[in-house]
Amino acid sequence: MSTMRLLHICLILLFSTEISSQHCDLLSFQQKKLNKDSLELLEKMGGNFPFQCFNEGIDFKSMQDVLKRQSSQKENVKLAIQNILQEIFTVFSKNLTQTAWDTISIITFQNKLHQQIERLEACLGFQKEKDGTKMGSDGLVLTKLKVRRYFQGIYNFLEEKQYSLCAWEIIRMEMTRCFLFVDQLTKSL
Known part of the structure; x- marks a missing residue:
């Protein structure tokens, strides 16, 4: 009887691993769709720029310039996207x-971001388990640090402008640029 239960558990784990793998194979497609939805929500939430x-205005360094030497490894790209989305979520x-x-x-925008972040975390965790890799290499840490430093400038700007309407509108436009960069990164997945 216990052998049957053990077999049943093994089968469930095997199928859940396969489902997770398929889920991650569709990540690029899902990411593109959620990016598009997020861009539309960003536009809808504020309307026209006042x-x-x-x-x-303030000229923020573009995310593309910040991560110009981003590695092309898929795990690095996924982690960069995840970090950018997490910071955008924190901003909003x-x-x-x-x-x-x-x-x-x-x-709705926050929920979509949360969905994207969870999917990326799940795929990064699955990839890590599958490959037996450690996600702590110098390149990954540097990417996370660069993204954090970029967003620290955004937090400082909002605080300096006392979270005014115009400051938020400028940040909303900047987040649009970030999503366009995430879209470019997503195409490389």
């Missing part, structure tokens, strides 16, 4: 009271 904010979890943005769009 005229009074045109004079308050900050003080949004002065934005006057559509609350439903913000919540």
Whole structure:
């Protein structure tokens, strides 16, 4: 009887591994779809860029410049995407009271980001188990550090501008650029 249970558990694990593998094989397609949805939600949540904010621009270094020497290994690209999405999620979890943005769009946007992050984490974990690799190489740590430093500039900008409507609108446009870069990274998966 216990042998049957053990066999049953082994079969479940075997099939769940296969399902996880297939889920990760579709990651690029799913990521493209979720990126597109996120871009549409970013546009929808704020509408047109307010005229009074045109004079308050700041030129952030593009994410592409920040990660210009990004390795082409798929795990590195996945980790870079995951870090960028996690930081975007954190940005949109900050003080949004002065934005006057559509609350439903913000919540939907946050949920989509959370979905993307979870899928990437699952695939990174699955890949790590499958290959027996350690996800702590110098390149991966450097990528995470560069992404964090880039977003620290965004947090500093929001704080300096006291989370004003114009500051948020500028950040919303900057996050659009980040999603376009994530889309480029996704194409390399």
